[in-house]
Amino acid sequence: MAQRKFHEKVETWIVVTIISVLVWLYAEATVLKQETGKTVQLLINEPTDRYAITPETEGLLVNYRASSGQIQRFNAITGVPLIHEIDPTGITEPTDRTIILDEALIRAGLGEIGITELDVEPATLTVTIEPLETIELPIEVQASNLKLSGNPVAEPASVSITGPMSMVSQLEGLYIIANLANANTVEGTGLERVATNVPLTFPSQYDPSKPGAKDDAPKNGIRVNYTLENDTVTTTLDRVPLHINLPVELQLRYTVRPEDRSNFLRDVELQGPADVIARIAARDPDLPVIRAELTITEPEKLDVTQAQQVINERPKIIAPAGVTPVQVPEVMPVTVRRRDNAPGN
Known part of the structure; x- marks a missing residue:
C-alpha cells in the first residue's frame, strides 16, 4: 500500500514537472523581448544590364520586439541581404526614389515571421535610378620623349565603356591615353617598333566602381x-x-696613287640617324670602319703607251647602313704608272 502511494506521488511529480516545463517553453516562445542594434543588409534590386541604382546596398540598424522563436528566424533570414524591389520601367533619365525602410524590411521577409514593428536607422533611404548607356572612347597614343614618324596604331583602337547615364554623358568627346613610356616591352629593330602591354589611363570621369560600370579594355x-x-x-x-681597288691583271702592270700622294679624304661630312652618328663621332670600335674607295675597273682608261699618266676618278664613301655623305665626293686626280717589269714591257 505504501509502495503504491509512493509511485502515485512520483507520477504526479513527473506530470507537474512536464507541465511546468511546457508552460515555461510556451512563455519563452510568446514573451516578447527587445532586440537592439541588429545589422541588416538591404539590397536594392538584383543587378541588371539595363539600369543602375545608387546605392546598390545599404547597411541598416534595426531595433525590434520579438519572441525567442521570431528572433531565431530573424537571425536566419538576415544572414543574407534582404532584397527590396523597385520597378524601373519607363525611367529614361536619372530619377530619385525614397524608400521607407521599415516597410521595405517587412515586405522583404520580416513580415512573414510576424515582426511588423521595427525601428530602423536610418528611417528612409533615397536611391537614384538611371539607365545604363554605352560609349566608345578612342585610344590616344602618347609618345613621351620619342619622335615618331606618322601616327602610331593602337590595337585595339578604342574601348567600350558601359555605365550610368550621368557618368557616360561626362565621357563624351574624351579619350583614353596609352603612353609608350609605360610599355612593358618593346620589340623590333631599326625604325619599326612594337610596344606591348601598354597600360591605359582612363579619364577621371570614368568610375568603374559605380553600379553597372564596366569596360572591355584588355587587362x-x-x-x-x-x-x-x-x-x-x-x-x-x-x-x-x-683605298684604291684595281683588278688583279691591272695590279700586275700598274701602280695607282692619288696625285697629292695622300691616302686620305679630308673633311668628310656624313649624315644619318642620330644614334649611329653619335657612335661615329665617339669613334665606336664596334662600328664598321668608314672608308673611301676608288675603283678602276676599265683597263681602256689607261693609256698603255705612256709610262705615267693622270686620270680622274670619283671615290665612293663606305659607311654603316643609313649613313651617307652630305655631298658626293668630288672627282680626284690619280697618277697611274706602268711598272717597269710589267708583262709586255
Whole structure:
C-alpha cells in the first residue's frame, strides 16, 4: 500500500514537472523581448544590364520586439541581404526614389515571421535610378620623349565603356591615353617598333566602381605599332682612309696613287640617324670602319703607251647602313704608272 502511494506521488511529480516545463517553453516562445542594434543588409534590386541604382546596398540598424522563436528566424533570414524591389520601367533619365525602410524590411521577409514593428536607422533611404548607356572612347597614343614618324596604331583602337547615364554623358568627346613610356616591352629593330602591354589611363570621369560600370579594355594593356622618326644629324670626319681597288691583271702592270700622294679624304661630312652618328663621332670600335674607295675597273682608261699618266676618278664613301655623305665626293686626280717589269714591257 505504501509502495503504491509512493509511485502515485512520483507520477504526479513527473506530470507537474512536464507541465511546468511546457508552460515555461510556451512563455519563452510568446514573451516578447527587445532586440537592439541588429545589422541588416538591404539590397536594392538584383543587378541588371539595363539600369543602375545608387546605392546598390545599404547597411541598416534595426531595433525590434520579438519572441525567442521570431528572433531565431530573424537571425536566419538576415544572414543574407534582404532584397527590396523597385520597378524601373519607363525611367529614361536619372530619377530619385525614397524608400521607407521599415516597410521595405517587412515586405522583404520580416513580415512573414510576424515582426511588423521595427525601428530602423536610418528611417528612409533615397536611391537614384538611371539607365545604363554605352560609349566608345578612342585610344590616344602618347609618345613621351620619342619622335615618331606618322601616327602610331593602337590595337585595339578604342574601348567600350558601359555605365550610368550621368557618368557616360561626362565621357563624351574624351579619350583614353596609352603612353609608350609605360610599355612593358618593346620589340623590333631599326625604325619599326612594337610596344606591348601598354597600360591605359582612363579619364577621371570614368568610375568603374559605380553600379553597372564596366569596360572591355584588355587587362594586360594594349599593343601599339609605331615608327621612329628618322632623326638625321651630321658629323664631319677630319679624314677618311682612301683605298684604291684595281683588278688583279691591272695590279700586275700598274701602280695607282692619288696625285697629292695622300691616302686620305679630308673633311668628310656624313649624315644619318642620330644614334649611329653619335657612335661615329665617339669613334665606336664596334662600328664598321668608314672608308673611301676608288675603283678602276676599265683597263681602256689607261693609256698603255705612256709610262705615267693622270686620270680622274670619283671615290665612293663606305659607311654603316643609313649613313651617307652630305655631298658626293668630288672627282680626284690619280697618277697611274706602268711598272717597269710589267708583262709586255
